[in-house]
Amino acid sequence: MKIRTACLLLALLPALAAAESPWRLGAALGYGERSNPLAQSDDVPLVLDLDIAYFGERFFFDNGDLGITFADNAGMTASVMARFSSDRVFFGRTDTKFVVFDAAGLPLSEAVELAIPDRDHAVEAGIELLTDGRWGFLQLSAFHDVSGTHDGFEIDASYGIGFRQGNWYIEPAVGLAYKSADLNDYYWGVRPDEAGIALPAYEAGAGINPRLRLRAAYYFSREWSFAVSAEYERLNDEAAASPIVEHDSVLGYFAGLAFRF
Amino acid sequence: MKRFLTLLLMLPLAALADDAADEAYHLTVKPLLCIVDARTPACEMRFAIHWASGVSGYYCVFSDLETQALRCWSAAQSGELRDDRSVSERFSYWLNRGVGEPALASATVDVLRKDSDDRRRRRRTRHVWDIL
Numbered sequence: 001m002k003i004r005t006a007c008l009l010l011a012l013l014p015a016l017a018a019a020e021s022p023w024r025l026g027a028a029l030g031y032g033e034r035s036n037p038l039a040q041s042d043d044v045p046l047v048l049d050l051d052i053a054y055f056g057e058r059f060f061f062d063n064g065d066l067g068i069t070f071a072d073n074a075g076m077t078a079s080v081m082a083r084f085s086s087d088r089v090f091f092g093r094t095d096t097k098f099v100v101f102d103a104a105g106l107p108l109s110e111a112v113e114l115a116i117p118d119r120d121h122a123v124e125a126g127i128e129l130l131t132d133g134r135w136g137f138l139q140l141s142a143f144h145d146v147s148g149t150h151d152g153f154e155i156d157a158s159y160g161i162g163f164r165q166g167n168w169y170i171e172p173a174v175g176l177a178y179k180s181a182d183l184n185d186y187y188w189g190v191r192p193d194e195a196g197i198a199l200p201a202y203e204a205g206a207g208i209n210p211r212l213r214l215r216a217a218y219y220f221s222r223e224w225s226f227a228v229s230a231e232y233e234r235l236n237d238e239a240a241a242s243p244i245v246e247h248d249s250v251l252g253y254f255a256g257l258a259f260r261f
Numbered sequence: 262m263k264r265f266l267t268l269l270l271m272l273p274l275a276a277l278a279d280d281a282a283d284e285a286y287h288l289t290v291k292p293l294l295c296i297v298d299a300r301t302p303a304c305e306m307r308f309a310i311h312w313a314s315g316v317s318g319y320y321c322v323f324s325d326l327e328t329q330a331l332r333c334w335s336a337a338q339s340g341e342l343r344d345d346r347s348v349s350e351r352f353s354y355w356l357n358r359g360v361g362e363p364a365l366a367s368a369t370v371d372v373l374r375k376d377s378d379d380r381r382r383r384r385r386t387r388h389v390w391d392i393l
Contacts, residue, residue, distance in 0.1 A: 024382065055382055062385055069381055077380050130384035134300050137384055160386065162375060164296045169375060173386075219294055222373045 023261075026051035028227055030256015034089075037235055038116055039246040042093040046254055067128065077130040083143065085122035085150070087179075087187040114198040116244050119187050122149035136161030145183070152183025160213070171215045179236060181206040188239040202243050207236020217258065227258040285315040288322070288356045288366035295348045298375040303349040312356045312366065313339040321359055325352040333359070348372065 032046040053062040060067050064083060071078040094116040126143030137160055144153040160173030184204040195201035211233035217225040233250040234240075240248035289311045295304035310322055310331075317338045321330035326346070331354075334340045344354075348370060355367035377383045 053382075055379055060381060072380055077384050079381070130381070132299070132380075132384050137386070139384070139386070162298055162300070164298060164301050164375070167292070167294055167296065169296055169298075219296060219373055221294060222371050 022055050024051065024053040024055070025261040026258060028254070028256045028258035030227075030254060032229070032252065032254025032256070034231075034252035035247060035250055036090050036093055037240075037245050037247040037250055038090050038094055039244055040095045040114065040116055041090065041246075042095070044089065044093060044252075046252075049254065049256070049258075051260075075131060079128050079130075080125070081128050081141070081143070082123060082125045082146075085124055085145070085183075085187075087183070088119055088121050091116070091119040091187075114196075117190065117194045120149050121147075122186075123147040124154070126153075150183045150186030152180035152186065154179050154183060158211075167219050169217050169219065173213045173215075175211045175213070177209045177211070179207055179209065179239075181238075184236065184238050188242040188245065190243055200243055202241075204238040204242055207238040209236050209239075210234050223260050225258045225260075226256075228255045229253065286356060286366040287311075287313045288354065288368050290354050290368040290370065292370075293368065294371050294373060296373045296375060297349060303347045304372075306346055306348050306370075308344045308346065308354075308370070309341070310344060310354060311339070311341045314356075314365070319358055320356055320365075322354060322356055324354045330360070 028049040028051075029047065030049075032049075034044040034046065036043050051063060054060060055062075058069050060069065060079075065081055066083070067079040067081040069077060069079040122145045124143035125146045126141060128139070128141040130140075131138050139156070139158045141156045142153065143156075145151050155178040156175065158173055158175030160171055162169060162171040164170075181204070184207055188202075188204045190199055190202040192201045211231060213229070213231040215227070215229045217227045219225045229252075231250075231252045233252075235245065235248050235250070239245060291309045292306065295306060297303060312320065312322060314320060315338075317336055319333065319335050320337060320340065321333040322340070322342065323330050324344070331344055332340070332342050349372065351369065351372050353367050353369045355364040357364050
């Protein structure tokens with residue numbers, strides 16, 4: 001009887017922990033990719049996705065976002081936040097190549113090295129406003145660089161709504177991200193000292209990235225599900241026109257088996 | 262420490278022994294999961310319930326939601342029934358030999374809440390690769 005009780009307790013431990021804990025933990029194993037809009041770059045692969053979040057009374061950590069909530073009521077949740085810039089992710093997977101054509105497509109007399117300039121991570125701080133209801137959820141945020149990396153800012157708005165159909169849960173969402181000229185130019189511009197025959201100097205202005213996203217999950221149980229996700233983001237015209245950009249959009253997808261603790 | 266290790270090693274054996282004891286009675290219920298959120302706070306579900314026993318006898322199927330048996334069978338070794346319910350909380354069906362008798366087999370219908378009581382959790386969605 002004691003052994004049976006011990007077995008039962010061991011089996012129930014994850015559920016008990018989930019009910020009491022401020023932690024939210026999950027993992028998904030599968031395959032996915034996020035395309036890289038940069039020239040001479042590799043797509044970003046995804047095999048394992050981890051969901052690690054902690055929600056205290058005021059403080060929270062949610063997959064890289066740090067925040068302190070200063071207002072939380074039936075109408076709205078408002079928090080001050082810190083995070084890393086999202087545009088940097090593409091610059092970690094670039095290659096150096098030798099080209100025999102210049103930026104205008106004209107042949108060169110000898111092969112010239114073409115390297116995508118390196119860009120740093122930026123720490124951004126800002127405010128996030130969240131609300132939801134039977135009509136879906138709405139998120140507004142404004143972030144400014146506080147690390148002296150790009151000195152720019154980003155304003156983001158997104159809306160989504162969830163639908164249940166049997167064991168499926170489907171959540172489409174749309175969003176717009178305004179990127180200031182300083183932010184855009186830091187990541188997508190080419191400074192005179194980085195320019196060459198194959199890579200002309202370029203100054204990027206401000207722009208808006210629209211995006212669409214669809215998430216769907218088929219739940220086998222409270223813990224296990226099969227999750228699929230797809231996201232399309234169109235780069236703003238100023239970024240898309242940069243000589244270091246080859247594709248004007250970013251497409252990401254993932255499908256895999258997910259477990260929520 | 263030694264007793265703890267012994268206990269750990271015996272866990273799989275204990276599970277096997279329990280399985281063998283339960284083999285005589287089977288209760289299957291489909292579906293076993295209800296997903297709710299703010300827009301759909303309850304699931305309208307039709308449950309297909311099937312039981313079987315190695316021994317012929319008097320059996321009843323109960324649920325947490327009613328004090329009366331959903332249905333009883335005399336001199337039976339198996340049975341089926343359908344049960345229509347509006348579900349918003351976790352509950353169980355179980356098979357026994359009548360009111361007050363111990364459960365011989367059970368099945369639990371789980372409820373997955375897509376909306377957390379914590380507004381921040383509910384309202385936040387992860388960034389680029391949020392798939393869970």
